Amino acid sequence: NAGVTQTPKFRVLKTGQSMTLLCAQDMNHEYMYWYRQDPGMGLRLIHYSVGEGTTAKGEVPDGYNVSRLKKQNFLLGLESAAPSQTSVYFCASSRTGGNQPQHFGDGTRLSIL
Amino acid sequence: GNSVTQMEGPVTLSEEAFLTINCTYTATGYPSLFWYVQYPGEGLQLLLKATKADDKGSNKGFEATYRKETTSFHLEKGSVQVSDSAVYFCALDNNDMRFGAGTRLTVKP
Numbered sequence: 114n115a116g117v118t119q120t121p122k123f124r125v126l127k128t129g130q131s132m133t134l135l136c137a138q139d140m141n142h143e144y145m146y147w148y149r150q151d152p153g154m155g156l157r158l159i160h161y162s163v164g165e166g167t168t169a170k171g172e173v174p175d176g177y178n179v180s181r182l183k184k185q186n187f188l189l190g191l192e193s194a195a196p197s198q199t200s201v202y203f204c205a206s207s208r209t210g211g212n213q214p215q216h217f218g219d220g221t222r223l224s225i226l
Numbered sequence: 227g228n229s230v231t232q233m234e235g236p237v238t239l240s241e242e243a244f245l246t247i248n249c250t251y252t253a254t255g256y257p258s259l260f261w262y263v264q265y266p267g268e269g270l271q272l273l274l275k276a277t278k279a280d281d282k283g284s285n286k287g288f289e290a291t292y293r294k295e296t297t298s299f300h301l302e303k304g305s306v307q308v309s310d311s312a313v314y315f316c317a318l319d320n321n322d323m324r325f326g327a328g329t330r331l332t333v334k335p
Contacts, residue, residue, distance in 0.1 A: 117269070146323070148325075153327055154327055155230075155315060155325040155326050155327040155328050156270070156315070156325040157325075158323060203269055203270070205269075205270075210319070210321065211258065211319065211321075212258035212275065212277040212319065214260065214272040214275060215270075215272070215323070216272075217269030217270045217271070218269050219267070219268050219269050220267075220268075220269055
């Protein structure tokens with residue numbers, strides 16, 4: 114019963130490097146989300162998707178790109194990492210929007226030096 | 227816009243004490259309200275939810291009532307346990323999911 118799986122769990126990057134975080138869900142959910150969690154700020158939505166082939170900007174999208182080529186996968190890309198992107202990143206999915214609860218992965222801790 | 231404000235922590239209680247974590251929100255219309263819990267090293271898990279005014283969400287001894295007149299959704303538990311130690315997040319969904327900053331609860335034996 115995997116639910117939402119994020120890879121990798123930890124990563125250290127140098128400023129300017131690029132990387133992709135992978136999120137996979139096995140619940141056939143339509144909606145998927147990427148958040149960042151910073152101390153004292155709760156979770157902030159980066160990008161989200163309401164279905165395969167769709168993406169939309171959230172509250173803090175700058176410096177990130179996403180793709181949803183397959184319904185079960187939602188990729189988050191950092192083209193040129195900056196120290197301000199040091200954070201814990203969480204992926205989530207939900208059956209639909211509205212009052213449907215979100216199911217979260219265990220997070221990816223990313224440090225940018 | 228939509229926003230959530232919850233009481234700052236950390237909160238430290240003794241086992242079997244009464245817990246209240248305050249949460250107020252700002253939103254137009256009728257958002258759905260949630261409490262999520264995060265245990266160390268894990269993602270958030272849904273604790274309870276309420277989708278309309280006067281609804282009471284409950285789970286594992288926790289309760290919260292959707293109060294539209296006071297725009298609040300306070301979390302309560304009558305008798306906390308050590309295993310309740312975690313970070314609690316209030317959230318609203320109004321076609322735009324917003325989370326509070328989180329409240330860290332530590333329960334001591």
